[in-house]
Amino acid sequence: MVDGSPPETTQLVWDVNAGAFGPPRASPESPTHYFIKGPIPLLWLQRAAVIPGKALNVALAIWFVGGLCRSKTFSFKRSVAAGLGVSPDATYDALTKLEGAGLIRVARHRGRSPV
Numbered sequence: 015m016v017d018g019s020p021p022e023t024t025q026l027v028w029d030v031n032a033g034a035f036g037p038p039r040a041s042p043e044s045p046t047h048y049f050i051k052g053p054i055p056l057l058w059l060q061r062a063a064v065i066p067g068k069a070l071n072v073a074l075a076i077w078f079v080g081g082l083c084r085s086k087t088f089s090f091k092r093s094v095a096a097g098l099g100v101s102p103d104a105t106y107d108a109l110t111k112l113e114g115a116g117l118i119r120v121a122r123h124r125g126r127s128p129v
Contacts, residue, residue, distance in 0.1 A: 068100045071100050072109060073108075073112060
């Protein structure tokens with residue numbers, strides 16, 4: 015407090031595992047806690063990787079959502095693919111190509127997200 019400003023305050027929380035105070039952990043909603051649940055079969059990933067366009071990005075997004083839903087059947091939102099830099103048109107194109115390669119099955123309904 016040399017310049018007259020108040021000292022910086024740091025919130026500390028008790029870490030039971032360490033048995034000491036430490037900085038707070040990021041909240042579960044923080045993007046730093048997101049991950050793709052595996053294992054992802056390497057052969058499946060290799061087949062998706064050779065498909066042109068944004069198919070690999072969409073394939074990874076599919077595994078991400080599948081891990082969140084803990085199901086093999088789920089609604090696939092465009093916003094997830096958008097988070098990986100894929101436009102809506104490229105998303106649907108990639109879904110079609112992944113389906114054509116036999117890697118996924120897609121049920122499409124007018125006005126709704128693909129399942």
